[in-house]
Amino acid sequence: MSGYILYGYPASGSGAVEVALVAANIPFEMKDLDPDAGELESEAFLAINPRGQVPTLIHPDGSVITEVPAILLHLADAHPGCGLAPQPGSSARAQHDRWLAFAHANCYEGVLRVFYSDRYTTDPAQAEPVSKAALAYVIRHLNMMADGMGTGPFMFGEYPMAVDYLVWIMTTWLVDEDLSDLDPKILALGEALAARPDLKEVAARNTE
Ligand SMILES: N[C@@H](CCC(=O)N[C@@H](CS)C(=O)NCC(=O)O)C(=O)O
Incomplete structure (x- = not known):
């Protein structure tokens, strides 16, 4: 194997x-x-x-x-103990999975409408408005995640978990003008993750 x-x-x-x-x-x-x-x-x-x-x-x-x-x-x-999520069956795990599902169903799905907007309309002239509306949708839902966050810098405190990796990559897809609408807690999550010594190199490979 x-x-x-x-x-x-x-x-x-x-x-x-x-x-x-x-x-x-x-x-x-x-x-x-x-x-x-x-x-x-x-x-x-x-x-x-x-x-x-x-x-x-x-x-x-x-x-x-x-x-x-x-x-x-x-x-x-x-890989129990690898720190990617709280223990299965725990209340903490339910909250983690709740926000992971939320990020996937709302934010990641919205991001696909931003970047592949032509797939979401039969009228090529509507691709740009579809993309713009989707971007506002993504930011609104990322900001709702900030409301579900505690003291940070990550969704569940001091250490990143699965949900944080998904949120982080999505923040890297936003351009400067979008970032002003983003809740500072979500911005800080992305920055804290990319600054972790063990993740710096792999994060940089994914932000080029
Ligand atoms: N629902 C999928 C979405 C994956 C997805 O859309 N990935 C993009 C890259 S970020 C892709 O492969 N796009 C190519 C395409 O859809 O043609 C997931 O959660 O993995």
Whole structure:
């Protein structure tokens, strides 16, 4: 049985998983795909993930895991004590999973409407308004996450967990003019995560 294989590319959603794997000290092999060269739609990759999206994680047993929360929570549970999430069944875990699901269902889904707006309208002239509306939606929901945060800098205190890795990568996709609308607690979360000595290098690879 070999280790995990992560398909992704720098500064995409796979960055959340890549950083989480490094933070949890879980060995993995990174396979970078080039979306501009059509590698997400290649026959070989579609055979692995018919949706042609990253992150796609190959479990050591060869099975395929997709969808950021499913991947992160699998890693948390398969590696108890790695710090990716509170203990299964605890109230803290319920809160963690609540906000992870919230971030995925609202913020990440909204981000896809920002960047792939042409997929969400049949009228090309509407792509830009769709994107603009989605950006406001993403920021509104990220700011709601700040309301659910305690003293910070991370969602559940001093140490980052799975939910923080997803929030962090999304903050890196916002441009300067968007950041002024973002709650300072969410901004601080992203900065604190990228500044962690164990994560600096992998975070930088995903923000280029
Ligand atoms: N719901 C998926 C979304 C994954 C996703 O959309 N990833 C983007 C990169 S951030 C992608 O692969 N886009 C290529 C495409 O949709 O064609 C998840 O949670 O993993």
